[in-house]
Amino acid sequence: MKHTLSVLVEDEAGVLSRIAGLFARRGFNIDSLAVGPAEKPGISRITMIVPGDNRTIEQLTKQLYKLVSILKVQDITNIPCVERExxxxxxxxxxxxxxxxxxxxxxxxxxxxxxxxEYLILEVTGDPGKMVAIEQLLKQYGIVEIARTGKISLIRASNVDTEFLRNTLSAQKISS
Structure with a gap:
């Protein structure tokens, strides 16, 4: 299973390198990585997509907290979030x-x-599923290059799980 980790770090040289080193030493891969300034000056938010089971992610979280400059680590995989790429x-x-x-x-x-x-460059923003869908449709025309930012995510303040609602509504349409 892929997990989404949201990590707040002090914005200083070498933090990302230490995190990458930790992952490399443990034999973990990072499927997606996005880094940028957070809401407070001097703090950055790192959003990572990491494959692994719950136990592995728990261990990885403990190891991250041992690094200097790590302020907060959250596994937001099963929390209602807004996700964009x-x-x-x-x-x-x-x-x-x-x-x-x-x-x-x-x-x-x-x-x-x-x-x-002979070419167009399109900019697409949305959830990761949307990216996969448009890419599949455009393949037949000849995709020359793709550049992706990696997923960014914030926990929904409303706590509304839109994925759950979408699945529930789809199930209701099928049954009626």
Whole structure:
């Protein structure tokens, strides 16, 4: 199972390197990593997607707390969150298929951020599932390059679990 860890750290040189070293020594992989300033000056938020079972993640959390400059570690995998990712996709867009690509981008609310005679670059923002869906649809036209930011996430203040609601509503539609 993949876990989402939200880590608050002091914003100083070497913190990310120490975290990466800890993961490497323990033989863990980081599937996604996003780092940026947090709400308070001098503090950064690191969002990591890490594969492992609950016990492994618990051990990893304990090890993270032993590092200098780690302020807070939270496994937010099963907590209602807002999750987003940004993807830039460069795609072959010949005059014959450009309108199809633009139609797909419109459905996914993607922005065209660059246009050339044979190529388009799309900017897509949303939850990770949306990224997978648009990528699958655009593959047939010839994806040239992709750049992804990695997932960022914040716990919902409302505590509303939209994934749970989406699954419940889908189940109700199927049964009716």
């Amino acid at each position: 940004l993807v830039l996709i460069k795609i072959q867009a010949s005059p014959q298929n450009r309108s199809f690509i633009l139609e797909i981008s419109s459905v996914f609310r993607a922005k065209v951020v660059d246009m050339a005679y």
